Amino acid sequence: MSQFNAAHFQTVEAAREYLEALRWGGERVCPHCGSLNSFATKKAGIYRCREKECRKDFSVTTKSVMESSHIKLHIWLQAFYLMASSKKGVSSHQLHRAIGVTYKTAWFLSHRIREAMRAGGLVAPMGGEGSIVEADETYFGNVPESKRRTKTTSGRPFTKSGRTGPSNKRAIVSLVERGGNVRSFHVAVADASTVAGIVTANIHHETRLHTDESRLYTKVGAHFATHETINHSHKEYARGDVTTNSVEGYFSIFKRGMKGVYQHCAEKHLHRYLSEYDFRYNHRVKLGYNDGERADLAIKGAAGKRLTYRQSH
Ligand SMILES: [Zn+2]
Structure with missing residues (x-):
């Protein structure tokens, strides 16, 4: 080699x-x-x-x-x-x-x-005045039968979508700063309060927040400089600079990679794979990093962290 x-x-x-x-x-x-x-x-x-x-x-x-x-x-x-x-x-x-x-x-x-x-320690909020952060959620992999929810996040039982609905999938919430970094979270349920907690803890309040029309973001959106939405159900994907293309692009890299390489990913390890994909995205060529620099930064991140045999199971 x-x-x-x-x-x-x-x-x-x-x-x-x-x-x-x-x-x-x-x-x-x-x-x-x-x-x-x-x-x-x-x-x-x-x-x-x-x-x-x-x-x-x-x-x-x-x-x-x-x-x-x-x-x-x-x-x-x-x-x-x-x-x-x-x-x-x-x-x-x-x-x-x-x-x-x-x-x-x-x-x-x-x-x-x-x-x-994995990004460690205290991390500054994303965005800020004049910046755009896109937030979105996605579903990946399968949740074992015994751990599946039987009701939707609003408390109604699943109907037609039932067994194939999102209760069978693991939920991921990602935030992407336009032209910048991503932060991803594996959550038990992507409901409004979980999403609001993540969004407010990680995004500066003077940021312009971009999401799709999902009601998950309606309330929390009011905490930001602006909250602009794109209406996917009306086949709208961009309106001026309002779009969620960056975060969707990130999800597609993650899913293609996971399908091709990591077919068997236990749910308890999902956050580790998200760390890996976030890390590579945050040090991508477009942001000025080459392969060697990216490897060096990962090695630097090795210090002060440990993973015991038991934790890695
Ligand atoms: Zn000493």
Whole structure:
């Protein structure tokens, strides 16, 4: 694979140097206590904190999603690169073949990389004065029979659409800033109060909100600079700059990718796949990122996050 000619994809030593530069730059930080005072032990890549109260050993993977794994560092880098650069995602089977690890290892590795891609910490609200954010909901995959709702969100029983209606599907709400980033949420039920909570917590109130004619947004729309709707049931898709084409475009990338690559996605993992697709969309070529930069940002996101064996099941 020609893209893996770079040294850090080929040897553990070069991979470690690459990861250390990404995580620490010039200043090594003890991940246990935050001290800048540490020294290299005789074991390659293992450092010891000099602080009296700490004195602990660490490496570049300590307290990151790569911690305590037997996977070699250059293999990690190959996996990060593949997942960051593929447009639609990479199945565990593809990963297993491409980087020469077992299927099971590839599966754990890909979930950890998704965790690294998850936006963490406090994130500023989207939009602002003069900006447009499009909000929409979609349904994906199947909910097991036992967990299906028997009534609509307004409390009426399902009628004709019954078993094929949205109660069988998992609900996703996404917000896309025009020409910018996406944030997606897997929700139990896409009803007005759930949607309102997401929209108000994530979008600046001076934003222009664009949605379709769905009644889910009517009330919450009043909190924003304007709330303009497009009437899909009247075959209207754009009126001036009012449209929900960006968020619908995002949904179609997500669904095409998930259908092609991740046929079996357990509901409890759906939010992880959304993190992966959000991450790639938010660092897409159009916003000025290339494959290498995107992979580096995912690797940087690995620090400070962990995914235990139990969580990834
Ligand atoms: Zn320390």
